[in-house]
Amino acid sequence: MARRLFLHVGTPKSGTTFLQSVWWANRDALLEQGLLLPGRGVNHHYWASCVVRGGRQVDTIPAAGLAAWDELLAEVSAHPGDALISHELFSPAPDERAEAALRRLEAVADEVHVVLTARDLVRQIPAEWQQRTKHGRSQTYDAFLDMIQKDEQARFWRVQDVPGVLRRWGQGIPPERVHLVVLPPPGGPRTFLWDRLCELTGIDGTGMAERATRSNESLGLVEVETLRRLAGTLQDDGMPKSTQRLLKDFVAEQVLRTAEPEKIVVPARAYPWVVERAQQMVAELDGQGYDVLGDLAGLVPGSEPIPGRDAADVTDAEVADAAVAALARFVRHEELQRRRGRRRPPESSLRSRVRHGLARRWTALRARAGRS
Known part of the structure; x- marks a missing residue:
């Protein structure tokens, strides 16, 4: 025991x-x-x-x-x-x-x-x-x-x-x-x-x-919006658990990640209720007798919103550029795998769907950006 x-x-x-x-x-x-x-x-x-x-x-x-x-x-x-x-x-x-x-x-x-x-x-x-x-x-x-x-x-x-x-x-x-x-x-x-x-x-x-061998790094605002639109495209055919894992472990973690991601913030219009909700949580916790390591007040955000763009302000052109950059990283990844002499598995329908989803989305966004 x-x-x-x-x-x-x-x-x-x-x-x-x-x-x-x-x-x-x-x-x-x-x-x-x-x-x-x-x-x-x-x-x-x-x-x-x-x-x-x-x-x-x-x-x-x-x-x-x-x-x-x-x-x-x-x-x-x-x-x-x-x-x-x-x-x-x-x-x-x-x-x-x-x-x-x-x-x-x-x-x-x-x-x-x-x-x-x-x-x-x-x-x-x-x-x-x-x-x-x-x-x-x-x-x-x-x-x-x-x-x-x-x-x-x-x-x-x-x-x-x-x-x-x-x-x-x-x-x-x-x-x-x-x-x-x-x-x-x-x-x-x-x-x-x-x-x-x-x-x-x-x-x-x-x-x-x-x-430490793993971390769950954040994507930038544009990259997450790109991933969101890709997920919407893939959902046209349904989204099995295996495809979800491929999106997270490969597309998000390897080909969409950038060195300097743009921070995603709580917009100013939503900030007051977020602060109020955090204050409610602290009030509920106070006096419960739990062992608190750190400062309980740290659960309440500061009084001023963090500056940042609204997710709705991300443009089609930005998403198209992010999709092209992601496709380039995908190609480099595949080429590196080949150079290392790893045996490439048969083309899976999952990877094919992700790649074609990215390509289809990129083509459509490029066309729309060109018309704007």
Whole structure:
């Protein structure tokens, strides 16, 4: 039976990819210090989150993933030290399923600790819209903002309403074992997040962060708009899960990324209600007795909007240029693969659809730009 079990449940876009990358890159070194990462990798923890959430999420994972949650618990039960399970998609679990998961965790560890990392809404809102677009959604930024303002049941709030997530995942857990890590504003200490997690788990993480192998980098405003229009084109034929993964892992992460992305911001017209909603969250959290690492007030954005263009102001010509640049990176990527002597797989319908979707969109936009 484990001594302590740390369950990191989110929030998405709060440094979770970075943390998981560091943890898994240093898994053996962490185990030497007594901290176990059960399972075979971050996907194992993702599959476990799907099983815990239940519903249609279970249909999206491979058959081997159906046993992931039980396998993680068995490993934790057999470990005498501390253990860590981490995935941001535990966060939206319904009340009853989160409670059932916590009771199972209590059966394999003397102490269960819940960890939530969080950032202010001014950073989270653009990041969530971008992430949805990477996964194949074609909703405009304005429509997304309108949805989350009017619908408190929107999935955005299932993962970004910090008091709600902590309420669900803190059921029956002493509040001092519910840990909220509030990231500092931009420009704060670069190692803040990693340092706080090391303090919490009692790990000497010196030098470990340098071994991070993955990050979830942001795209620029024009690139996200290009991806959004591409997703809309591909949705004409339906969007299977495999195509969504191709858009995120290949198109977004490799061929659309630029060195100096234009920041996506919360527009001035929406800023007051974002600040008000953040203040409501802090008021709900105050006095709950949770262990707060960082400044709770850091969840409230500054009083002035961050300057930046509206997503609706991106022009067809800008999208066309971004699509051409993406196609050029795609060609260079393929040529590099050949030069490295890698055997090229047969042309897949998925890659073909993405390439032809980009080309068709670029041709149409060039034509429209020429007429303007």
